[in-house]
Amino acid sequence: MQAHKGDVLRITGRAVGSPEHRATVVEVLGPNGQPPYRVRYEDGHETEIFPGPGCVTESTAGAHPARADAPRHTV
Numbered sequence: 001m002q003a004h005k006g007d008v009l010r011i012t013g014r015a016v017g018s019p020e021h022r023a024t025v026v027e028v029l030g031p032n033g034q035p036p037y038r039v040r041y042e043d044g045h046e047t048e049i050f051p052g053p054g055c056v057t058e059s060t061a062g063a064h065p066a067r068a069d070a071p072r073h074t075v
Contacts, residue, residue: 004035
């Protein structure tokens, strides 16, 4: 999993009927966008997490600059 500052993590409950939680990545602590992440939940609580299999990343479109090592296309 990779995430960037500003991305939203959707964390599903492990039991039927458990609510989904949403947390915004405020800091990436691992190398190259990998966990752990410091996140802020909707209620303002902050913590460090290693997301599990029930977690999905929602990227904030257009918020990330192109990687310096990405191939460049010329026309």
